[in-house]
Amino acid sequence: MRSDDRAVTGDRNYSEETTDMALTPTGPGLDREVCSRWRLTPGRVLGDRATGTWEATRDGAAFVVKYFDSARFPDWRYTLRVAAALRAQGWPTPEPVEEPLIGPGGAWVLFHRLPGRSVRPADGDKPAEERSRGRLLAEFHRAATATGIVDQRGGFSGPAELVADPGLDHWLRIHELARPDEGRILRACRDAALEWFTDNVIVDAPRSVIHGDFTPWNLLYDDGRLTGVVDFEATHYTFQVADFALSWRGYHDNVLRGYDEVRPLSDLEWQLVRPVFWAWLFIGVKDLLAAHYGCTDPVGPIPKLEWQIVHVRKHSDLLSEKAGAPRLPVHE
Known part of the structure; x- marks a missing residue:
């Protein structure tokens, strides 16, 4: 989980790379x-x-x-x-x-x-797609474990380290002065996640490399057959349930149900889903707020963290049943 960004293959030898180029994107066209x-x-x-x-x-x-x-x-x-x-x-x-x-x-x-195309199901087909994707994610994690990759990606950290960052706490407090309602909810969310990880310092839950964005638009199908898993930009080593952050998004409960059918989640993992999800909501937030409030003469409007607020407020009946209702002022 990166602290400074919102988040393909190769078995070639990459030691002979071209290094004499000054190529950078200059616009929407390919260089x-x-x-x-x-x-x-x-x-x-x-x-x-x-x-x-x-x-x-x-x-x-x-x-x-x-x-x-x-x-x-x-x-x-x-x-x-x-x-x-x-x-x-x-x-x-x-x-x-x-x-x-x-x-x-x-x-x-x-x-x-x-080959293939991503599937964007109609509203009536979404529950079945979510359940199927949850089952596929469980199979993906089985393969991810079998890769044997256990080292962390450079620039990434775990969810506990992210919410424990004093810099995040500092800028959230500054933001709360400018946007009291938004800041109050976000600080409560960050504090709740930090409290959970503080009370559970050693979390014995399955870890592996994760995809990071296991969503319909990153899965390709051709005539019902899976033909592509793309966009590994957010992959890193962490708790496997961290992959629910963008696949479940706080309320797509059928993703959790499908996953649990293939690899049953332990009681601890059900408890872990929400704090990991809350931590995910703060990826990039510290740097965003620091870039604005840290300037002597801030340029542009005050940042709005609407995406985070929307997802904090998402309700999951299934997770409330398995892990209890969240104790946050999200509906006030």
Whole structure:
């Protein structure tokens, strides 16, 4: 879990990388020199970022180009290693085609384009999709454990360390002066997570590398068959239930039900889901607030942490049954 950012494969030897480049994204288009080096015809931007991931073609074949900004995505080689280890077990993950191109600010990586499309279920089909995705996530974690990867990704930390950061507490208190209602809820959330981890210093719950964004748009299917698990930008080593942060999102209970059908969660893990989820909501918050309030003459409007507030207020009947109702002033 990164403290300074909101969060593909390769079994090649990456020791012979190009390091004499000054390539950085300059806009929504794919860098011309990157296209020239790899003989690519650029396509559209993929995902919701202005820069970062593009489609491209070469000799009629489809590819995906990703730019890993060193500041936003530290230790990007870790993402390649995790996905490669999963691919070795049969999981369909994008495979690098060329050696990465390294610039002063980050790295460009060219991947084969995987077949299939993400599934966006209609409202009536969402419960079944969520349950199926929860079951798939449990299988994914089984494979993640089998990779044997237990080292932490550079730039990432555990949820307990994130909420214990005194810098986060400081800037939340400053923010509460500017936005009292929002700040009060967020501080209560942070304090509750910190209290849980303080009372449970040693948490004996399953850990492994996690995907970090196991959502419908990162799973590709072709005629009902899984053909791609993409976007490992948030992968790191932590509690397996941390993967619920963006797959469950505080209220998609069928994800939890499906997972529990394949790998039953222990009582401790049910208790752990909520504090880990709360910690996830603070990824990037300290730096966001510090960038505004830490300036002598702040520029722009006061940050609004609406995404965090919305998700703190999400209610889960299943988790309330398994772990008790949250004790936060979220409905006042």
